[in-house]
Amino acid sequence: MLVVLADLLTIGVAIAISPLTIVAVILMATSGKGRTNGTAFILGCYLFAVVFVGVLVLLGRSSGTDEPDSGSHLLVDVVEIILGLGLLALAVLQWRNRASTDPPKWMAHIDGLTIGKAFLIGVLISGPLSPKDLPLLVAAGGRISQASLPVEEIVAVVLIFGVIGVAAAAVPWLISVVSPGKVEQRLTGMRVWLVSNHSVIMTVLFVILGVKLVASGVMDLAG
Template identity: 35%
Template sequence: MGEVIGQLLPTAVGVALSPLPIVGVILMLLSAKARVNGPAFLIGWLAGLAIVVGLIVAFVDPDRLNKDGGDPTTLDGLLHLVLGILLLLLAVKQWKSRPNKGEEAKMPSWMAKMQDASPIFAVGMGAFLSGLNPKNLIFDIAAGAAIAAGSLTSSQQIVAAL
């Protein structure tokens, strides 16, 4: 189980240091409904992560990711390679869509809504930013695959996912 936790640390750091949710939380905590929306956002965040990682763990066959000796298979290597390429493509897309020199970046509409958000909106944004945000989705898939490949018991999988 320690090996799986070690494999999960880089993805956990990548998800935790994602700037969009950090900005969203700051905007929400500065709003009038911070006491209600903060916990609602956290519930959505955890639910989004749990759904994506849980689906990957449930539907990925650990035997296809591990050889008999526990070493990664070609499929596991290809999965990590594809996820890495997707992250590079996402970085290139974001770099090309940045504002030109002297232009001011437009604030996304969801950030403007965070000031007056309802608890339902906060739950939805938490789930979206943790589970469906393209960068986090790639990290979530990698985490789910690492947990699935770890040949852990169900309780160990839950602990690793937390």
């Protein structure tokens, strides 16, 4: 199990390093809603990742992806290569748009979010509306489904992977819970920096992850 988690660590950390997700939690925290909306938002991110990856693993294992010589196993490797190439293409697009530092329009309405809407945005931003996270979750699901582990360990891997994916966003949430009086002072500088450098951060992540996925898929096919 530890070997599988180590293999997934890069993907999990890359999902965690999502500037806009972290900024959203910071905005909730600095508006005084970190304990409520921030909690709902992070739960939305976590639950989507766990359920989505879990379903992919279930589908993959039912089709025999945990058997090294199966066609399904090879298909996962091919999909991983395609996803890696897609991330490299996104890196080029992100770099071309690096001059834009404006946050998404929905962030301007974060102060007025209800708990339900905060949860829904967490679900959407953690995959369906994320050009980075969705392919990474697909790759993670494929990787886990290929592992020859008992069911209980597979479940543990999926749950731990989900925790890794929300770890960075949980930091400003934790500050809002532990030290609500100092949230503005501690998080404002981080928010400004993340928004200003969003494109560069995403470009670097896209390149690193694209190369990793392509290399992993090619090595599996060759081995």
